[in-house]
Amino acid sequence: MAKEKLKTIYVCTNCGEVYHRWQGQCSSCKEWNTITEDVINTAENSSKQSLLSGYKWIKFNQLSEIDADDNKNRIKTGIGELDRVLGGGIVRGAGMLIGGEPGAGKSTLLLQVCGNLCNDYTVAYVSGEESVSQIKLRANRLGIDGRNIAIATETDVFSICRSIEEYKPDILVIDSIQTMNCSTVSSSPGSVSQVRECTSLLLSAAKKNDVALFIVGHVNKDGAIAGPKVMEHIVDTVLYFEGDKMLPYRILRASKNRYGSTNEIGMFDMSSKGIVEILNPSMLLLEGKGNEVSGSCVTCIIEGSRPILTEIQALTTKTSFGTPRRAAAGIDYNRLNLLLAVLEKRAGFFIRNMDIYLNVVGGLELDETSIDLAVIMSVFSGLTDKAIPDDMVVFGEVGLAGEVRNVVNVxxxxxxxxxxxxxxxxxxxxxxxxxxxxDYSLEIYGVSNVRQAIHLI
Ligand SMILES: Nc1ncnc2c1ncn2[C@@H]1O[C@H](COP(=O)(O)OP(=O)(O)O)[C@@H](O)[C@H]1O
Ligand SMILES: [Mg+2]
Ligand SMILES: [Zn+2]
Structure with a gap:
């Protein structure tokens, strides 16, 4: 190896942008206080060109002669919601990043995956965060007997890569990438260059040996450690745990997937027995819905390929002084204002002296326009104190002329x-x-504008 030539650079821990001097705000991702000092070795680059002659030709194959069957090659995790987000199961040789805030359930989910697969596949779990006895305690709590799960605490990436070559597990979990250390990089574990180098070393070892690699990456708001964003482009699949700790459920969403759609979400319940998939999210979201109360309207959204019913609530009160208050939780504030303007102008409701609060029950963030009509209907119901029937669901996009527009997947x-x-x-x-x-045992009313919908109540 060429002589070391160290250089100090400044890297954003959030997005990985490189700067020559420190600055308070990252110009690329606009985050504050995320730029940290890092040291790189620039010596190798200069000697690379002349080495080309030493390399062998790559071997090309005829595409038509390659035998590949997507379903056969996928490993089902036994957790349907996870399989769905992965695009039908684990692909051998894939690098999958699981991101989320501490406590989201990353270690729990992956230990359960190991537990499900350990009888049919060789499974290894390498932790840099917890001791083996701590992992054992968690396994006990989750009811995993773990006879065939190989477990280790290790942070040295070269040792792990070496073990991959020798041991060739079908599935390997690295928990977490921010604790891993690569001895050729001079900065400390968790820095951008460590995280990047460790990820690419692990991934190339995994790809060479057809190992499906799960990498846990912590999302950390204060920017002291490099976030999962800096390795997004290296791995094949990026999954994030979303959702507040206060919510009764967690959402797993794919933000990148080379082997499947990124529209799918998985919903999980975090219980003391571990992570349980929520097979019927609509049921969960509609739980506790009041009977025939005004200001409530059930709508149907599409998440990925799955329809989900959820309740929208509006509360309207007289403004006590000055400008009326408008607040929205779960839908875009500007969209709410737009829809209120439509209600006022096109349906003739005087709402300038009303405070209006809107809430999506269950804490979902809805960014679909198919909820427009339900938003208008819930506000209308709140204003007039007329309850929307309990057994009614409303969906449709609303345009500025008050027209109700069609949506997909009716x-x-x-x-x-x-x-x-x-x-x-x-x-x-x-x-x-x-x-x-x-085809349906439903009374279906087709409406072409907001007025028609209101007259049905
Ligand atoms: N001993 C325990 N008993 C009950 N619940 C626990 C225990 N330890 C952790 N949990 C729960 O499991 C959740 C997920 O933890 P974990 O899988 O370690 O998260 P992550 O690896 O994403 O940081 C935590 O939010 C916590 O509520
Ligand atoms: Mg963990
Ligand atoms: Zn940045």
Whole structure:
């Protein structure tokens, strides 16, 4: 190896942008206080060119002659929600990053995956965070007997890579990448260059040996350690745990997937027995819904390929002084204002002296326009104190002229509405034309503007 030539650079721990001098705010991702000092070795680069002659030719294959069957090659984790987010299961040789804040459930989920697979595959779990006895305690709590799970505490990446070559597990878990250390990089574990180097070393060892590699990456708000963003481009799949610790459920979302769609979400319940998949999210979200109360409207959104029912609530009160207050939790504030303007102008409701609060029950963030009509209906119901029937679901996009526009997957939504025992649905008139109402045991009302929808209540 060439002589070391060390150079100090400044790297953003959030996005990985490199600077020559320190600055308070990252110009690339606009985060504050995320830029830290880092040391790199620039010596290697200069000698690389002349070495080309030493390399062998790469071997090309005919695409048509390659034998690949997606379903056969995938390893099912036994956790359906995780398989769905992964795009149908684990792909051999894939590097999968699981990100999330501490306490989100990353270690728990991966230990459960190991527990499910350990009888059919060789599984290894390397932790740099917890001692083996701590992991054993967790396994006991989760009811994993762990006879075939190889477990180790190690932070040295070269030792781990060496073990991959020797041991060739089918599945390897690295918990977490911020504790890993590569001796050729001079900065400390958790820095951007360590995290990057460790990830690429582990990944290339895993790819060479067809090992499916799970890497845990902590998301840390204060920027002292490098976040998962800096390795997003190295790995094949990036999954994030979303959701507040206060919520009864966790959402796992793919933000990158070379082997599947990134639209899918997985929903989990965090219990003392570990992570439990939520097979019926609509049921969970509608739990505790009041009977025939005004200001509440159930709508249907699509997450990935799955319809989910959720409740939207509006509370309206007289403004006590000055400008009316508007607040929205779970939907975009500007969208709420736009929809209120439509309600005022196109349906003739005087709301300038009303405070309006809107809430999506269960803490979901809805960014679909298909909830527009339900937002308007819940506000209308709150204003007039007329309850929307308990067995009714409303969806549709609303335009500025007060027209109700069609949305995608009308049939999928109606099926879910029917499955959960609802009896009535207000949907876009255009959408009604596309389906055969006889297929559903629902009273379906097609509306083409907001006024029509309101008159149905
Ligand atoms: N001994 C325990 N008993 C009950 N619940 C626990 C225990 N230890 C951790 N948990 C729960 O498990 C959750 C997930 O923890 P963990 O999988 O370690 O998260 P991560 O690895 O993402 O930091 C925590 O939020 C906590 O609520
Ligand atoms: Mg952990
Ligand atoms: Zn940045």
């Amino acid at each position: 049939d999928l939504r109606l099926k879910e509405i029917q499955r959960l025992g609802f009896k009535k649905a207000i949907i876009p008139a255009q959408g009604l034309k596309q389906i055969n109402p006889q």
